[in-house]
Amino acid sequence: MVVDDSAVIRGLLTRSLEADHSIKVIASVGNGEVALKTLGRHDIEVIILDIEMPVMDGLTALPKLLAAQPGVKVVMASALTRKNAEVSLRALQAGAADYVTKPSSTSELTSADNFQRELTEKVKALAAATRSAPKAKPAVKPVAGTGTGKAVARQSGSLYGGRDIVLRKAPIISPRVIAIGSSTGGPQALLEVLVDMTATVKLPILITQHMPATFTTLLAEHIGRASGVPTREAVDGDQVEAGHIYLAPGNYHMVVEASGASSRIRLNQNPQENFCRPAVDPMLRSMAAVYGAGLLTVILTGMGSDGQKGASVVVEAGGSVIAQDEATSVVWGMPGAVATSGLCSAVLPLKEIGPSVRKMVMRSAA
Structure with a gap:
């Protein structure tokens, strides 16, 4: 699910993600409140969540989304400013899995191959981690010498x-x-x-x-x-x-x-x-x-x-x-x-x- 108050950005993010045929964007919404209502109606593994939005911003929505669907992976998306970087770090401490820094304009976003690669790789990696979701496993420690160090x-x-x-x-x-x-x-x-x-x-x-x-x-x-x-x-x-x-x-x-x-x-x-x-x-x-x-x-x-x-x-x-x-x-x-x-x-x-x-x-x- 893509959550951003700009319809243009949502469209560009969706096209960037779906250029990889292993990714399907099944919902695209404009604020955190709508994202919460949408989450319960779809099987969603990863959410791309904007920070600055009307009605309900990303930092407010984050804990609600995680509580509504434990295990869902949230990637914060923001422009590269000190304020947004600070909010992104707070979001990571609050349970977001990762972040991406959006190019500063829609024209840059359209041509940003590195951004598209980063976004799609993170989404695929997080989705795979969600599916595997290992249960608690014991620490791995030596149990038998091999004679080879x-x-x-x-x-x-x-x-x-x-x-x-x-x-x-x-x-x-x-x-x-x-x-x-x-x-x-x-x-x-x-x-x-x-x-x-x-x-x-x-x-x-x-x-x-x-x-x-x-x-x-x-x-x-x-x-x-x-x-x-x-x-x-x-x-x-x-x-x-x-x-x-x-x-x-x-x-x-x-x-x-x-x-x-x-x-x-x-x-x-x-x-x-x-x-x-x-x-x-x-x-x-x-x-x-x-x-x-x-x-x-x-x-x-x-x-x-x-x-x-x-x-x-x-x-x-x-x-x-x-x-x-x-x-x-x-x-x-x-x-x-x-x-x-x-x-x-x-x-x-x-x-x-x-x-x-x-x-x-x-x-x-x-």
Whole structure:
């Protein structure tokens, strides 16, 4: 269902979505109140929800829609302004699954191939997640040594599509730095993990979250307020300091380079990787080269496979990788890619990731 007060925008969104023959727009309405009435009459998996509308705006409608149909995925749509970015982040915290930034004019929207690709991919990924909707599944932990430095975690039934999750034994070397990659569902997941982790973990933390500029500025502010840890959108040349959190700014890859006995952050606008900038892979490649076995990587919820190739480099350098599990991920794309590639030392529910990191850091420091 498309919800926008502009009939022109609704038509353009509908045509963009239905250009992909696997997507069917079954309702197009002009405000949140009508969307609520329409929701009960149709089998809807994903809602594209505008923010600014008369009668009932998107932020007001969001919790009502989620209550009316638990499990429906809502994608917030707004123009890229600081005000709308702030509202979108509030919506994500209130249960929206993702967001898209609409081009600033109908002419731009008509010709925005990247926007159409982003919109259709998000809708398809969220719809697939809605259909699979895994029930609660146990954390995946090593249960049997293989003699190769790995362990195989087997669970009965169709857990993770019936696939074995092959886990590596966690390195005993103390982590010196933490890298986190996330995308769809990431802002909510980041806040939960960081608030749970940073009270005792004082390592530097570098984060790449797939987000445009303005959004990353506000997300850094949100993380800083929630965690109580100095957090900033990274600036080229920043020295990486313990007890600080650095977030890759929108439209820039964030990498690390050695600088004497310390390390510094560098930003670049090299080509997109995995259709993203910032992307997780370049961050992980650079950090693996600088920190080696001292790098602990966490891959949270997100569509696609960004982070998989970088995580492979991390493991080759002796570092370790933890992934969020399928049941607690909004989309099990990025974490699923690393979990099913034999790169992880653990695959955990979101609520267990912070405590697990704390234990790894404190055990190594003991």
